[in-house]
Structures are given as C-alpha cells and as structure tokens.
Amino acid sequence: MDIALTILGTLAEQFQKPTLAFLIAGMMLAALGSKFEVPEPVYKFIVILLLLKVGMGAGIAIRDANFLELFVPAIGAAAIGIGVVLLGSRTLVKAKGVTEVDALATVGLFGAVSASTLAAGMAMLDDSGIAYEGFIGALYPFMDIAALVTAIxxxxxxxxxxxxxxxxxxxxxxxxxxxxxxxxxxxxxxxxKGILVDTFRSPAISALVAGLAIGLLSEPQSVYKSFYEPLFRGLLSILMLIMGMEAWARFSELRKVAHAYILYGVMAPIVHGLIGFGVGMIAHELTGFSAGGVVLLAVMAASSSDISGPPTMRGALPDANPSAYVGTSTGIGTPVAILSIPLFIALAQAFIG
Structure with a gap:
C-alpha cells in the first residue's frame, strides 16, 4: 500500500513540472486550432543544441567513468533496442491489416531513442533532485543504432x-x-555498412556524436557551463510545446492505417519502459547504477525516435508508409513516453530509494 501511495504521489507531483506542462499546453493549442507556429529552422536549431549539450555532457563524464560502470548499461541499451524490435516482430507485425514493412519501420522507431524524451527525463530528474550518471547520453547511440539496423x-x-x-x-x-x-x-x-553510414550521418546522431567527441577529447567545460547548460531548460520547454502540437496533429494521420497501430502506440512505451527499467535494475545490482540512471534507461526504452529515425527509415525503406510509422511514433508514442516518465521515477523511488 505504501508503494502504491508513493507512486501516486510522485505521479501527481511530476505532472506539475514545466516539461509536462509545456507538452500538454502544446496539445491544447493544436486542439483549439491555434495558428501558433515555430519555424522549422528554429526547431532544428533547438534540437541540435540540445543534442550537442547531451553529447558533450556525456563525453565529459565518460573521461572519469569506470569502464565496467559504462560497459554494462551500454550492452543493456543495445540489447533493449534489439529486443524491442524482435518483440514488435511477434506482435505488431502479426496484427490484422498491418503490412510487414510498415510494422517493422514502426517497431524500429519504437526501439530507437527520442532525444527530446531523453532530455525531458533529464530535466524532470534535475527538478526532483535525483542524481544520474553523466555518461547516460552516451547510451543513446547504442540503443538507437541497434534498433534501426535490426528493423531495417x-x-x-x-x-x-x-x-x-x-x-x-x-x-x-x-x-x-x-x-x-x-x-x-x-x-x-x-x-x-550503408545502414550504419546513413544512421551516423543523420542530424541527430551526428550532433550527439560530435558533442560526445568534443566532451571526450577536449576540455569544453567553459562553453558548456556558460552557454549550453543555461539554455537547456528554456530550449527544452519550446521543444515540448512544438512536440505537443505536432503530436495532436499526427492523430489525424492514424485514421489512414490499421487500428492496431493506435493500440501499439499506447501500450508499447509502457511495456518497453518497464523492460528498460528491468535492465536498469540488473545494472544497478551489478555495478551500482544509480536510481536516476535506471529511470533514464527506462525513458530511452519507452521513447520512440522522432528525429533520427524517420529520415533513416524513409531512406532505407521507401515502401513503408510514413503515416503508419511517423504517425504512431510522433502522434502517440512520444507523448505517451513523456507522460510515463513520472511512473518510472516513482518506481525508482519505491524500489531503490
């Protein structure tokens, strides 16, 4: 009973945080037919800055990280990416009215990672005063590439x-x-080789890897602390507003595809997040992986790629229907994943403390 009350209390508290508030506000604006719009170049600029910040922070942290502490979560992240795709090949791919190529493109995105969802998770942990390993951002490519390559x-x-x-x-x-x-x-x-090259050339992975290399091989602490860290929360709030509006707009696209995608989009983030939470708990027992790290591994598992994945899928699987995989990922998967972050925080607080 105490665990249930702890989880409910944490959920109520987290829904008052700015990250979720801006996401919901964006959905409300779109639902009301608002003409509010953020130019596409501004959106891309925000995403690049966020990814550079995440990658740079990870690179700085890796220099001081114990190899085993990083190795176990990294292997777990790759295993999650592959596992999500294999699970989807036994569920969504088998659903009535779903074509195999569309379903595999969809589960590939759900196995990959949403940079914005990861950033949202970090912001919510910071707001709650929950510490996490600085190298968490370095786990992104392991899960992302493993899922995309497997699905393609x-x-x-x-x-x-x-x-x-x-x-x-x-x-x-x-x-x-x-x-x-x-x-x-x-x-x-x-x-x-072609798939890997296309994936690493995508804007999201390129920015993340560039930031990782800068943080790992140079000493960017001054610009990191004076520029990237102060901008992080403000830029993230704008990104959440945009994603809320886009998520609402994508709902209409799902009318063109099988209802199985809707069910998958609602259920998959929770199931995948719980799988990620379980893998994080294993890493916690083996290496002392922090409670915040467990939460962020669950968040990455729950998320679905909204930046690097769609262009990768469009190039590698041109026959797949974007209304299916982008609509399900961005329209349903991303908001469900972000809204589920409080659940993973509550579970970590209940089981790890």
Missing part, C-alpha cells in the same frame, strides 16, 4: 524472400524460382 535488416530480408519466391502454376506443375541468392539477396554487399 529484417524488413529487407523479408522483402527479398517475397521477391525471390515466384510460384507459377502451369501444365499441372508447380514451379518455384529463387532470385539471386534467395533471402540472402537482401543482405547484399555493403547493406549493413
């Missing part, structure tokens, strides 16, 4: 299998012809 490769293998099997009925005989290399044709030379 699975989709290409499935497409190759369909293309390589042609059944012809004639003269009472059944002929089955295989394409070049059969299913292996999907894994043409350089496929994985």
């Amino acid at each position: 490769v699975m989709a290409k293998v499935a497409a190759a299998r369909r293309a390589s099997t042609h059944v012809a009925m004639g003269g009472g005989t059944l002929a089955v012809s295989g394409g070049k290399g059969g299913a292996k044709g999907a894994l043409e030379e350089g496929l994985l």
Whole structure:
C-alpha cells in the first residue's frame, strides 16, 4: 500500500513540472486550432543544441567513468533496442491489416531513442533532485543504432524472400524460382555498412556524436557551463510545446492505417519502459547504477525516435508508409513516453530509494 501511495504521489507531483506542462499546453493549442507556429529552422536549431549539450555532457563524464560502470548499461541499451524490435516482430507485425514493412519501420522507431524524451527525463530528474550518471547520453547511440539496423535488416530480408519466391502454376506443375541468392539477396554487399553510414550521418546522431567527441577529447567545460547548460531548460520547454502540437496533429494521420497501430502506440512505451527499467535494475545490482540512471534507461526504452529515425527509415525503406510509422511514433508514442516518465521515477523511488 505504501508503494502504491508513493507512486501516486510522485505521479501527481511530476505532472506539475514545466516539461509536462509545456507538452500538454502544446496539445491544447493544436486542439483549439491555434495558428501558433515555430519555424522549422528554429526547431532544428533547438534540437541540435540540445543534442550537442547531451553529447558533450556525456563525453565529459565518460573521461572519469569506470569502464565496467559504462560497459554494462551500454550492452543493456543495445540489447533493449534489439529486443524491442524482435518483440514488435511477434506482435505488431502479426496484427490484422498491418503490412510487414510498415510494422517493422514502426517497431524500429519504437526501439530507437527520442532525444527530446531523453532530455525531458533529464530535466524532470534535475527538478526532483535525483542524481544520474553523466555518461547516460552516451547510451543513446547504442540503443538507437541497434534498433534501426535490426528493423531495417529484417524488413529487407523479408522483402527479398517475397521477391525471390515466384510460384507459377502451369501444365499441372508447380514451379518455384529463387532470385539471386534467395533471402540472402537482401543482405547484399555493403547493406549493413550503408545502414550504419546513413544512421551516423543523420542530424541527430551526428550532433550527439560530435558533442560526445568534443566532451571526450577536449576540455569544453567553459562553453558548456556558460552557454549550453543555461539554455537547456528554456530550449527544452519550446521543444515540448512544438512536440505537443505536432503530436495532436499526427492523430489525424492514424485514421489512414490499421487500428492496431493506435493500440501499439499506447501500450508499447509502457511495456518497453518497464523492460528498460528491468535492465536498469540488473545494472544497478551489478555495478551500482544509480536510481536516476535506471529511470533514464527506462525513458530511452519507452521513447520512440522522432528525429533520427524517420529520415533513416524513409531512406532505407521507401515502401513503408510514413503515416503508419511517423504517425504512431510522433502522434502517440512520444507523448505517451513523456507522460510515463513520472511512473518510472516513482518506481525508482519505491524500489531503490
């Protein structure tokens, strides 16, 4: 009973924090038909600054981090990304009215990470006075790339299998012809390399990796503390406002696809977040991973990529329907993931203290 009351109290407290308030305000503006708009270049600029800040902070922290303390969460993050895609291949991919390529593109985004959701989680932990490892931002690429690569490769293998099997009925005989290399044709030379290159070239991953390298290989503390840290909360509030409006606008796109996407978009962030929380607890027991670190690993698992993932999927899987994977991710997954952050904070406070 005490744990339930603790969780409910934490949930009520967190919903009063600025991060969630701006997200909900954005959704209300869109619902009321407001003409409020933030120019796309400004939005991209905000995202780049946030990612540079997260990456730089992670790089600075890694220099002083114990290898084992970083290694275990990093392996866990990659395992979560792959696990989410494999789970989705057994759930959403099998749903009625859902095409395989659309479903795999969707679960790929849900296995990847939303930079804005991660930033929101960090801000909410800071507001609550909960400490977390500075290298958390460095876990982002492990989960992000693992999920995107797994989903894209699975989709290409499935497409190759369909293309390589042609059944012809004639003269009472059944002929089955295989394409070049059969299913292996999907894994043409350089496929994985191409996917990795495209992923690292995406604006989000590029900014994050650049910030990570700067923090790791140089001494950017002065500009980090004087410029990036003071701007972080203000920029994040604007980003939450934009995302709230975009989330509401995306709801209409989901009318064009199967209702299974709606159910998946609502349920997946919670399920994935709990999986991430469980992996974080394992890291906590093995290495002393902090309560805040456990929360942020759960937040990354619950999030769905809204920046790096969509352009990666659009380039790698051009046959996939953006209304399905972007609508589900941005329209439902992202707001549900952000709204679920208080749940993971409450669980950490109840089970770790």
